[in-house]
Amino acid sequence: MQRLIAFIEHNLHILLLVFLQVVSAFLIFNLNPYQKATFTQFASSVTGRFHAISFNVTNYFDLKKQNIALQEQIANQFKDRYPQSLNYLNDTIAIQDSINNQLFEAIPVHVIYNTSFKVNNVFIINKGKNHGIKKNMGVISPQGVAGIVLESNDNFSTVMSLLNSEMKIIPYINGQEYFTELIWNNSNPNHLTLKGINKLENIQLGDTVYTGNSSLLFPRGIPIGSITKIKENPKSQYAEMELKTVTNFRNLAYAFVIVNRDYESLNNLFLND
Amino acid sequence: MIKATIYWIFIICFQILILNHLDISTYIYPQVFIILLIAFPLHIKKSYQIIGAFSLGLFIDFLVYTPGIHTSACLWLMGLRMLILDRQDLVEQTNNRWSYSIQNVGFVPFSYTALILVFFYHFYVLWLEGIGHINVSHLLITGVSSSLLSLLIIGIFEALSIRQIE
Numbered sequence: 001m002q003r004l005i006a007f008i009e010h011n012l013h014i015l016l017l018v019f020l021q022v023v024s025a026f027l028i029f030n031l032n033p034y035q036k037a038t039f040t041q042f043a044s045s046v047t048g049r050f051h052a053i054s055f056n057v058t059n060y061f062d063l064k065k066q067n068i069a070l071q072e073q074i075a076n077q078f079k080d081r082y083p084q085s086l087n088y089l090n091d092t093i094a095i096q097d098s099i100n101n102q103l104f105e106a107i108p109v110h111v112i113y114n115t116s117f118k119v120n121n122v123f124i125i126n127k128g129k130n131h132g133i134k135k136n137m138g139v140i141s142p143q144g145v146a147g148i149v150l151e152s153n154d155n156f157s158t159v160m161s162l163l164n165s166e167m168k169i170i171p172y173i174n175g176q177e178y179f180t181e182l183i184w185n186n187s188n189p190n191h192l193t194l195k196g197i198n199k200l201e202n203i204q205l206g207d208t209v210y211t212g213n214s215s216l217l218f219p220r221g222i223p224i225g226s227i228t229k230i231k232e233n234p235k236s237q238y239a240e241m242e243l244k245t246v247t248n249f250r251n252l253a254y255a256f257v258i259v260n261r262d263y264e265s266l267n268n269l270f271l272n273d
Numbered sequence: 274m275i276k277a278t279i280y281w282i283f284i285i286c287f288q289i290l291i292l293n294h295l296d297i298s299t300y301i302y303p304q305v306f307i308i309l310l311i312a313f314p315l316h317i318k319k320s321y322q323i324i325g326a327f328s329l330g331l332f333i334d335f336l337v338y339t340p341g342i343h344t345s346a347c348l349w350l351m352g353l354r355m356l357i358l359d360r361q362d363l364v365e366q367t368n369n370r371w372s373y374s375i376q377n378v379g380f381v382p383f384s385y386t387a388l389i390l391v392f393f394y395h396f397y398v399l400w401l402e403g404i405g406h407i408n409v410s411h412l413l414i415t416g417v418s419s420s421l422l423s424l425l426i427i428g429i430f431e432a433l434s435i436r437q438i439e
Contacts (some may be wrong), residue, residue, distance in 0.1 A: 013355070020327045028342055035342075211412070
C-alpha cells in the first residue's frame, strides 16, 4: 500500500496529465461541432469494422446454433405447409376429425454417419425412440426426400437412404401419380432410375418428381429429383428415365424426420383393406 | 507577484486582441501566449505546472471558443517541457525560484526548448483543428510560418525583458 502511495505521489503529475487530457478530449469532441462530427465518423467507422470482424468470427462459431435454429424454423414452416396433405383421405376413408388439423410433424436431426458409395446406403441420425422416432418414418433433407427410418434405438436411428436398392417410392410427376417405383441401381451416386412409365406420357427432361398422395411416410409434394435422361426402347411401350436427386447425399448433414401422427391407424386400415 | 500577473494579462490580451485578429495571411496563426508556459517558474511542483497549463489552456479556449483544443495542447506542451527540462542542468535556477528565460538559463538552452515547444504547439493545434481533413501542405506552411512568427515575437519579448532588467 505504501509502495502504491509512493508510486502515485512520484507520478502524480503524469496521472494528472493523463486525466486532464481525457477531460480535454471530452471537451474537444463534445463541444466542437467539427471535431465532434469527425470523431463520430471515425468512431462509427472503427466500431463498424470491429463489429464486422467480430460478426465474422462469432458467426463462424455460432454456425451450429444457427443451423439448429434454421432447422427448427423449417420444421415449424413444415407444420404450417402440410396441414391438408392427406385431406383426400377424408373423402375415402373414415378418419378422425383431428387429422384435418395436422397430419405431419418434422423432427430436426443431424446426420452423424452417412454412406453414398455402397449398394445399400444408409445414414445414421442423432435422434431415436426417446425423441419420438420409430421405424418406417420418412426422412427429408432441406432439399427433398432423403430416406426412410430402418431401425431406432433410444438415441439414434438408422435411415435407409434413397440410394439404396431396397428403397421404393411412388413418383408424382406433372400432377399425376405413377404406380411404378424409383430404383437406385448403384450406377451413379445421386441418380435414380424410373421404369414402367408409358412413352406416351407427357414427361419432359427437367420435370420434377415429387412424393405422391399414396405415401403415408411423406406428405405430398416433397421433391425427389428432376428428370435428366429419357431412354426409349423401340421394342417396348415403356420408357426408362433417369433422375437426379435433389438431396446431395455426399454432404448430407441435416435432415427432418417426418412424423405422421396417424400412420399406424391409417396403415391398419390399408392392411385390412 | 503583481508584476507577473500584469505580464500574464498583457500577454493574454496581446494574443486575444491583437494576434488573433491579424489578417496577414491564412497561413499565419501565431500562438505567442505559450511563452507563459515556456517561461513557467522552475521551482513550482510538476503537478501544479500541469494544473497551471490546464487552467491557461481552458481560459484561452473560453476566450476563443475552441473548447479543449488549447487545453489539450497546453497540457502536452507542459509535459514535453518537463521532459526537455529534465535533461538540462537547472538546479541553481530552481533553487533561486527563477523562471525559465534567456536571461536565467542562457540563449542556447532557451532557444532549443522554445523552438521545440513552439513548433510542437502550432502543429498540434493545427492538426487538432483540421482533424479528419488535414491538408498536409497547408498544415506544413501554416505550422512553420506561424511558429517562426511566434518565435520571433517571443524573442522580441525576451530581448525587451533583458533590456528592462539592465
